[in-house]
Amino acid sequence: xxERSQFVEIFWAKKPIRIEVQWIAPEKKSxxxxxxxxxxxxxxxxxxxxxxxxxxxAACRGLVxxxxxxxxxxxxxxxxxxxxxxxxxxxxxxxxxxxxxxxxDTQVTPPWLIGHSDGGSIxxxxxxxxxxxxxxxxxxxxxxxxEDLSVSSIEEARAAYLESGLRQRLASYHxxxxxxxxGWNQIWLDPQFRDWSIETEIETxxxxxxxxQGLDDEYGTMKQIQGIAQALPQTELLExxxxxxxxxxxxxxxxxxxxxxxxxxxxxxDKS
Numbered sequence: 001x002x003e004r005s006q007f008v009e010i011f012w013a014k015k016p017i018r019i020e021v022q023w024i025a026p027e028k029k030s031x032x033x034x035x036x037x038x039x040x041x042x043x044x045x046x047x048x049x050x051x052x053x054x055x056x057x058a059a060c061r062g063l064v065x066x067x068x069x070x071x072x073x074x075x076x077x078x079x080x081x082x083x084x085x086x087x088x089x090x091x092x093x094x095x096x097x098x099x100x101x102x103x104x105d106t107q108v109t110p111p112w113l114i115g116h117s118d119g120g121s122i123x124x125x126x127x128x129x130x131x132x133x134x135x136x137x138x139x140x141x142x143x144x145x146x147e148d149l150s151v152s153s154i155e156e157a158r159a160a161y162l163e164s165g166l167r168q169r170l171a172s173y174h175x176x177x178x179x180x181x182x183g184w185n186q187i188w189l190d191p192q193f194r195d196w197s198i199e200t201e202i203e204t205x206x207x208x209x210x211x212x213q214g215l216d217d218e219y220g221t222m223k224q225i226q227g228i229a230q231a232l233p234q235t236e237l238l239e240x241x242x243x244x245x246x247x248x249x250x251x252x253x254x255x256x257x258x259x260x261x262x263x264x265x266x267x268x269x270d271k272s
Contacts, residue, residue: 004022005020005021005022005044005072006020006021006022006023007019007020007021007072008021008098008101008102009101010094010097010098010100010101011097012068012093012094012097013068016074017068017073017074018072018073018074019065019066019067019068019073019074019098019101020043020044020065020066020071020072020073021044021063021064021065021066021098021102022044022051022063022064022065023061023062023063024051024052024055024061024062024063024064025055025056025060025061025062026061027061028059028060028061029061031059031060031061032058032060032061032111032112032135032263032267033060033061033062033063033104033109033111033112034051034054034055034058034060034061034062034063034111034112034113034114034263035062035063035064035065035095035111035112035113035114036051036062036063036064036065036114036115036116036119037067037095037113037114037115037116037119037120037122037123038064038066038067038070038116038118038119039116039117039118039119039141039245039246040117040118040184040188041157041170041180041181041184042066042070042116042117042119042173043066043070043071043072043173043174043180044064044065044066044071044072045071045172045173046071046173047064047248048249050248050249050252050256051064051114053252053256054114054256054259054260057256057260058256058259058260058263058264060112060263063102063104063111065098067090067094068094069179069180069183070174070179070180071173071174071175071180072174072175075175075176075179076176076179076180076182076183078178080183081183081186081187082183082184082186082187083187084187084190084192084193084196086183086187087118087121087122087125087198088125090122090125091122091123091124091125091126091129092125092126092129095122095126096130099111106130106133106134107132107133110132110133110134110135111134111135112134112135112136112137112138112263113126113127113134113136113137113138114137114138114140114259115137115138115139115140115142116140116141116246116248117140117141117142117143117219117245118143118184120139120140120141120142120143121139121142121143121144121198123137123138123139123142124137124139124142124144124198124201124202124205124228125198125201125202127202127205127207127209128198128201128202128203128204128205131204131205131206131207134207135207135208135266135267136207136208136209136210136262136263136266137205137207137208137209137210138209138210138211138212138259138262139209139210139211139212139225139228140212140213140247140248140255141212141213141214141217141219141220141224141245141246141247142211142224142225142228143219143220143224144197144198144199144202144224144227144228145196145197145198145199145223145224145227146188146193146194146195146196146197147220147221147223147224149218149219149220149221150188150219150220151188151189151194153218153219154185154188154189154219155189157185158185158189161181161185166181167181199227199231202228202231202232203231203232205232206234207234208234208236208262208266209228209232209234209235209236210235210236210237210238210258210259210262211224211225211228211229211235211236211237211238212225212237212238212239212240212247212255212258213225213237213238213239213240213247214239214240214243214244214245214246214247214250214251215239215240215241215242215243216241216242216243216244217243217244217245218244218245219245220245222239225237225239236262238254238255238258240254240255
């Protein structure tokens with residue numbers, strides 16, 4: 001991304017937290033706002049140029065941010081562990097606080113959420129809790145329950161972090177790669193987290209939804225987005241062949257076209 005990061009402070013978890021943000025085309029004040037929620041090991045920088053390209057294609061403005069513990073946002077303390085509700089807290093506490101800090105009135109101009117992986121789950125949880133504060137959501141490789149495949153791949157990621165240079169690669173995207181990696185990895189591999197599910201919670205979502213999954217996703221099966229569609233009939237599904245866990249990297253053109261069509265369809269109120 002060519003835009004420079006800015007920083008905004010929120011008060012969360014009983015302390016001030018610095019949040020890294022980047023705006024895309026902020027001068028387009030009347031255009032729809034897309035808010036990008038990154039994956040479990042993501043950050044502003046890790047999106048690369050996809051948000052900018054999507055905003056340009058869809059004639060939207062964008063907001064990209066790094067959650068606490070990621071990118072250049074305030075790092076997780078070394079002894080701080082995340083609870084089973086870590087995605088709930090991001091959706092119900094951090095994101096609303098960020099909107100307030102940035103003077104984004106979600107009641108007057110509801111944004112669109114574009115969430116990837118854990119970010120997709122956070123988008124769903126936000127949509128369920130704040131139905132009037134959202135225009136719609138695109139969830140890419142989201143999780144609504146924990147699958148054996150997910151746990152196996154996350155175990156492999158742990159080995160790669162310890163033995164195969166993943167830590168060095170993540171250091172390009174996070175000021176504190178240990179903060180990002182262990183915060184995510186430890187909770188996902190906690191045996192108690194195997195029972196985590198948001199299948200019931202998402203039933204209150206009323207906004208338009210586009211759910212996307214790669215057919216070769218190493219972190220989840222079609223059960224994830226099919227479960228969303230079963231609970232929420234308004235869901236539009238996109239299954240991408242030759243695509244793993246990151247469609248915005250593996251199939252960016254197909255994903256951008258699908259999101260742009262989805263946004264334009266609902267922005268013009270076309271119900272056909």
